[in-house]
Amino acid sequence: MRATALMLIGLLAIGAGCNKNKERKAWKPEEQPVAKAEVPLMNPGGIVQPPQEQPKQKPKSLVGNIYRTMDDVDFDAAMKNIGLAVQSHEIQNNRLPKNMDELAAFYEKNARIIDAFKWLEVQWGAPKPADPANTVFMNEIGPDRANNRAVILANGTYTKIPEEQFAKMPKAQGKK
Numbered sequence: 001m002r003a004t005a006l007m008l009i010g011l012l013a014i015g016a017g018c019n020k021n022k023e024r025k026a027w028k029p030e031e032q033p034v035a036k037a038e039v040p041l042m043n044p045g046g047i048v049q050p051p052q053e054q055p056k057q058k059p060k061s062l063v064g065n066i067y068r069t070m071d072d073v074d075f076d077a078a079m080k081n082i083g084l085a086v087q088s089h090e091i092q093n094n095r096l097p098k099n100m101d102e103l104a105a106f107y108e109k110n111a112r113i114i115d116a117f118k119w120l121e122v123q124w125g126a127p128k129p130a131d132p133a134n135t136v137f138m139n140e141i142g143p144d145r146a147n148n149r150a151v152i153l154a155n156g157t158y159t160k161i162p163e164e165q166f167a168k169m170p171k172a173q174g175k176k
Contacts, residue, residue: 070112070115070116074112075119079158085156086106086138086152086156087156087157088156089105090132090156096123096128096172100122121138121139123136123137123171123172124175126175128154133155135153135169136152136153137153144160147163148161148163
């Protein structure tokens, strides 16, 4: 028993003296090096393959001849919010919005939503159409890579439709 106690005291004394002369620093994540493992891959034939490049980030959508600054997921989310705002405005006022200020009261003041308006053609002040479920109120300036166009109908529904169908759809006639 006495020997065990002496051994524990000795280990504690040795452990306590190990770090006496070393400086202690607070851990900061930005100072820690990040290791990248670039291990060559082996194929079944035993030939070493060079490391493969990381997949490139998905390109932004091409609208007309211009790249949209938002990716498709963000643009779709913004368009859904704008569509809900159009629908809320139409329900409350029984007409389509006359300008962006009227519509702004119905959507979140979010930079992505506001940025989406840069890519839209809007028919502000258009009279309420006879068939709002099939009349385009807002549309993307040009088709995307898949030749579809994002539209918000006069009833506030957001959808993507083929360019050929878009050309045939009635458009709300806003005041210029």
